Each structure stands twice: as C-alpha cells, then as structure tokens.
Amino acid sequence: MDSETKDYKTYLEDWANDLYSHWDSLSSHRKNEEEWHQKWNEFAHLLEENHDQDMPYACFERAKELYLLWEDAYEENERDEEIHHEEENHQDEEGHRDEVNHHGEKSRPAFNPVPIGGHTLPPLPYPYEALEPYIDRETMRLHHDKHHQTYVDGLNKAEKEMKKARSNGDFTLIAHWEREAAFHGAGHYLHTLFWNVMSPNGGGKPRGEIRKAIDSTFGGFERFKQQFTEAANKVEGSGWGVLVWAPRAHRVEILQAEKHQNLSQYDVIPLLALDVWEHSYYLKYQNDRKKYIENWWNVVNWAHVEERYREAMKVKWKPF
Incomplete structure (x- = not known):
C-alpha cells in the first residue's frame, strides 16, 4: 500500500x-x-x-x-x-x-462543541486522484494534507493563546491573535466546504431549489456561471470566489474574498466556494487561473450545494 x-x-x-x-x-x-x-x-x-x-x-x-x-x-x-x-x-x-x-424553538441535536484549540483536519470525501484530470492527485494531496492542516494548526494556536490571555489578564497581543484566528479560521472553514462542493461525479448544471434561486437572481445559469468565473478569476492576489445565501436580502449572491477573510460580507452563509490561491492550481495550470476555473466546473457537487441551500434558507432576517 x-x-x-x-x-x-x-x-x-x-x-x-x-x-x-x-x-x-x-x-x-x-x-x-x-x-x-x-x-x-x-x-x-x-x-x-x-x-x-x-x-x-x-x-x-x-x-x-x-x-x-x-x-x-x-x-x-x-x-x-x-x-x-x-x-x-x-x-x-x-x-x-x-x-x-x-x-x-426548533433546535438541532446537541453535538459536543469543538474544544478551544481542538479543531481537526476533516478527511477528503474521495481519494486524492478522484478529481483527475481536472485537479491532479499531487495538488490535492498537498492542498489538503499540508495547506489545510496549516490553517487548522494556526486556528488552534490562536484560540489557545486567546484563552491564555483571558486567564492571565494580559491582552497585549490580542489584536495579533484575533487576526490569526480570522485568517486561519476562515481558511479552515472555507477549505472544509471546498472539499465537499466537489465530487468525481460532479459537473453539469444545478437542479432543484438552488437552480431556481440562481435563475431568479442572475437571470439563468450561464449568466451566473460567467459572473462567478470572472469574479473568481479577478480576485486580486490570493482568495476565493463564493456563492452565498444572504439571510437579510433573502437571495443568493456572489462574493469575492481576498486571502480568506478580507473584502467580503458578514451575515451570509457560504454555499459554494472556489479556492483561487495559487497552491490550489499551480502544479497543473501554472499561472493560468482562468483555465483552472473553467475545468473546475466539471467537478462541482451541485447535490451538496442544494443541500446547503435548503438548510441555509431556514435562516431569514427582516429584510432591509
């Protein structure tokens, strides 16, 4: 083996x-x-x-x-x-x-909270080579095992340091650790979503409620796909393209995120996320981010996006 x-x-x-x-x-x-x-x-x-x-x-x-x-x-x-x-x-x-x-109020079953500083790397839901030829085995291995693990470790470190600060009352470095928690935490959560919105049996077009939402907001799937592709491709530096549910607006939206946590919106729920950091495509596509994005559509797991959308839609605030 x-x-x-x-x-x-x-x-x-x-x-x-x-x-x-x-x-x-x-x-x-x-x-x-x-x-x-x-x-x-x-x-x-x-x-x-x-x-x-x-x-x-x-x-x-x-x-x-x-x-x-x-x-x-x-x-x-x-x-x-x-x-x-x-x-x-x-x-x-x-x-x-x-x-x-x-x-x-209707509540979900009580899972044990993640202990402070106790986040773990989730397993890939498929083997490393499962997304070939669109995403290669070595990229998946490094991306998941090394890069994602770094975000998990960084988040745990930040949480433990902030817990220590609460214990001893010394908040001298709190701004640093809050920034670390934001960066690594967003990286961990977005990557956890990223693995699940891809599948070796993915691709094609969405169906069900998420398709209706996309058609309503963007005027059809092709228009949505074009906007999402361009938004992801034109992220300045490293970042993400993200489809979200906006509980305040009661509709789906496309957002960019620089790094993992910058220049985006709060109070939204990510449904579909595309990593456009270079480590997600450089081994296979070099600097051709656009080609990577075009091929990525062949592995999008629309069934998972639909599942997330149905859950996310339950959260609705008074619209303004």
Whole structure:
C-alpha cells in the first residue's frame, strides 16, 4: 500500500471514529443499533484487511453507508426534540410565555462543541486522484494534507493563546491573535466546504431549489456561471470566489474574498466556494487561473450545494 493510500485510510478512520461519537450522542438510534454495529464492524474489517489499490473506493462506499444510518438517526432525533419541546410548551404556565417561546424553538441535536484549540483536519470525501484530470492527485494531496492542516494548526494556536490571555489578564497581543484566528479560521472553514462542493461525479448544471434561486437572481445559469468565473478569476492576489445565501436580502449572491477573510460580507452563509490561491492550481495550470476555473466546473457537487441551500434558507432576517 502506498503512502497516499495509507494517509487516506487514516483520515477515514478518524472520520469514522468521530461519527461514532456523534452516533452515541443521539438518543434516537436504538432501532438501528444492530445494523449500525454490523456495518461498523464491516467497515473496520475492510480498513484492517484491504491493502489493494481499490481500498479507498471500497472504504468510502462503506463510510457512506455508515453516514446514511447516522443521518436517519439524526433526523429522527430532530423530530423527537421538536415533539419534546412542544410538550414542554403545553406544560408551561401562562405567565412564562417568553420562556416558552425560547424553549419551543426548533433546535438541532446537541453535538459536543469543538474544544478551544481542538479543531481537526476533516478527511477528503474521495481519494486524492478522484478529481483527475481536472485537479491532479499531487495538488490535492498537498492542498489538503499540508495547506489545510496549516490553517487548522494556526486556528488552534490562536484560540489557545486567546484563552491564555483571558486567564492571565494580559491582552497585549490580542489584536495579533484575533487576526490569526480570522485568517486561519476562515481558511479552515472555507477549505472544509471546498472539499465537499466537489465530487468525481460532479459537473453539469444545478437542479432543484438552488437552480431556481440562481435563475431568479442572475437571470439563468450561464449568466451566473460567467459572473462567478470572472469574479473568481479577478480576485486580486490570493482568495476565493463564493456563492452565498444572504439571510437579510433573502437571495443568493456572489462574493469575492481576498486571502480568506478580507473584502467580503458578514451575515451570509457560504454555499459554494472556489479556492483561487495559487497552491490550489499551480502544479497543473501554472499561472493560468482562468483555465483552472473553467475545468473546475466539471467537478462541482451541485447535490451538496442544494443541500446547503435548503438548510441555509431556514435562516431569514427582516429584510432591509
């Protein structure tokens, strides 16, 4: 087994262990308990015994099966939480209406917060070479394993230093660490999105609600694609092109971001992100950023963008 396959195996192991801990945190999973453990054992056995070149693909398919079981339990847990809050509302006394409304809000299942300074590198949802010929294996390996890891490490360092400052009351360097947290944190979160909005089965045109939103705002997919391409291509220096949901405007928008955190907007939710830092394309495309962007459209995972859009649309503020 080559070193890249070993690395991917490690990432899948870490991802699956994290999913297992989330499974245990859900109250609504008992009916699938036996099936979960069976598939978990099959997945663990596959990781341990499989050493051929097809291992990454086989393991990822098993990982998807685990995720689908978790997703079913997650959705059931969400329904149970909603029912529970509704029952609490009926039992509360009339004099506590404000409190009733607060507790009656629909809430997502409680995951454990990331500990301060405890962010981790998420696994790629596909092998390094899966996006070829559009994005090459070596670029994916370096981009994910080295560059993204640097942002995770930088964010953790900044959070720990700010925690230390709170403990000892010395905020002399707080401006520096706030800047570090903004830069590395935005880098970590955007890259986590970036891996998931690409797929070896991607490309084509969006469908569903996100397509309707794109058509409504931009006058059609081709106009959207042209504007997004030009916005990403003309980022000055390093940065991103990002499609976002704007809860205040109640529509989707295209934004640029220089570096990861500069010259963009707050109070928006990223749906689709394209990294145009040189490290994301230079090995294959050299300085031809435009060619990289044109080829990138062949791997866009519109199903994931649609999923994010449906969730993001639930956040709506009073429009101004």
